[in-house]
Amino acid sequence: MTEPIWSWTAARIAGAVRRREVSAREVTEAHLARLDEVNPALNAVTARCDDEALAAADAVDSAMAAGLDSATLAGVPVTIKENHDVAGQATPNGVPGFADVVAPADAPLVTNLRRAGAVVIGRTNTPEFSYRWHTDNPLRGATINPWTAARTPGGSSGGAASSLAMGIGAIAHGNDLGGSIRYPAYCCGLIGLRPTQGRVPAFNHSAPAERPPVLQMMSVQGPLTRTVDDARLALDAMAAASSWDPHHVPAPTRLAARSGPPRAAIATGPVTPAAEVRAALDQAAAHLEAGGYEVTAHEPPELERMVELWTGLLFAEMRVSGLAQLRSMASPALNSIVDAYQTDVPDIDLGGFIELLSTRLTVLRRWTRLFETYDVVVMPVSAELAIAPAEDASSAQRCREILHAQTCLVAMNVLGLPSVAVPTGVAADRTPVGVQIVADRFREDRALDAAEAIERATGPLTERLWSPS
Secondary structure (H helix, E strand, C coil): CCCCCHHCCCCHHHHHCCCCCCCCHHHHHHHHHHHHHHHHHHHEEEEEEECCCCHHHHHHHHHHHHCCCCCCCCCCCEECCCCCCCCCEEECCCHHHHHEEECCCCCCHHHHHHHCCCCCEEEEEECHHHHCCCCCCCCCCCCCCCCHHHCCCCCCHHHHHHHHCCCCEEEEEEEECCCCCHHHHHCCCCCCEEECCCCCCCCCCCCCCCCCCCHHHEEEEEEEEEEHHHHHHHHHCCCCCCCCCCCCCCCCCCCCCCCCEEEEEEECCCCCHHHHHHHCEEEEEEEHHCCEEEEECCCCCCCCHHHHHHHHHHHHHHCCCCCCHHHHHHHHHHHHHHHHHHHHCCCCCCCCCCCCCCHHHHHHHHHHCCCCCCEEEECCCCCCCCCCCHHHHHHHHHHHHHHHHHHHHHHHHHHHEEEEEEEECCCCCEEEEEEEEEECCCCHHHHHHHHHHHHHHHHHCHHHHHHHC
């Protein structure tokens, strides 16, 4: 039976559109029909762009007819998270008070995707202020994990992950301050790439002020995809230069490999992983060995200290920039989560803040030296399987336990290192499970190569979701 267009990879769509085997309009219509079919049960896409998407698809088809066939994402349907600007649309970030904040222009990443020929078909759900491990908010409601409603789709890019897993779009935009690309990818059986800090330009024209320094240092934009090859395509498009982001680094997305077989360090991290997570690490190690990697058990340095840096720097900044607004506009559920974190993170003065920033460089240096020996480090995304919906707001104690389980996840944001979540299989209760692969700065290629070695053995996980038998 012919595979439906909505199930095609981004690479297959772009190739077929460039060769004029299928029109961009046909592709867009197929994905909008898929949205009609599955989104009512998911609540993953929260704002549609039908008319704009069809017009953009027609423009792609006109360009192909004129022989302008160099677009790397020609006709590829994409979604953009509701915390990132799309011209003429609201950027509510899950907050009812921001529902009328309309973007005057596209964010640079959206501009880059459009220039590559991608077609924006919709906007995806996020928790309030993009702040939780679960995607729910008073403005749009909760998003459902398509594998099982008993598990969260993740946060904060839960709408992006849920929709992509069910074939709404071939690439989903996400962003990652503490795991918000990788955790939803983990929960929904996808590839989730957190690029190096500075790799993908970021700027919201709708923002009333610049992001404060710690957010600038730790938050990145990146793709969720169903295959590693599509993650490479998405990164190439997203990473194009933009004068709107002075931090952007125009580094090549593929660099020379070193001589000899690649080396991978396998680490469980400081938190004892659940049996399913331990099995995923073992499975990833076996797949990498079969793919020609030298695999060694090795625990990287300072992971717990990195979480202390993440919480200390982030909350010190929040207390002087943004916390009062969040408190006044957030729901009781989000305020309870903030309370739980605030209790564990002491106030620090300017001297303490500077000390944390200085320590960050010391730790980054140790990791940089580690990558002289290893091409990649393979670790858990989380020490637990995906949590139940709203479990992060169930109690202060459970909130803290979940953050502790995400030690390996949030640690990468402190150092600005690239990391890719890749699925390894499905647990007995239909919960996806996988690992994350970390590489040196601007070596997303190494992380993606290792992810591809795992993907070759497991296959794209979402195919099992569409055909459970």
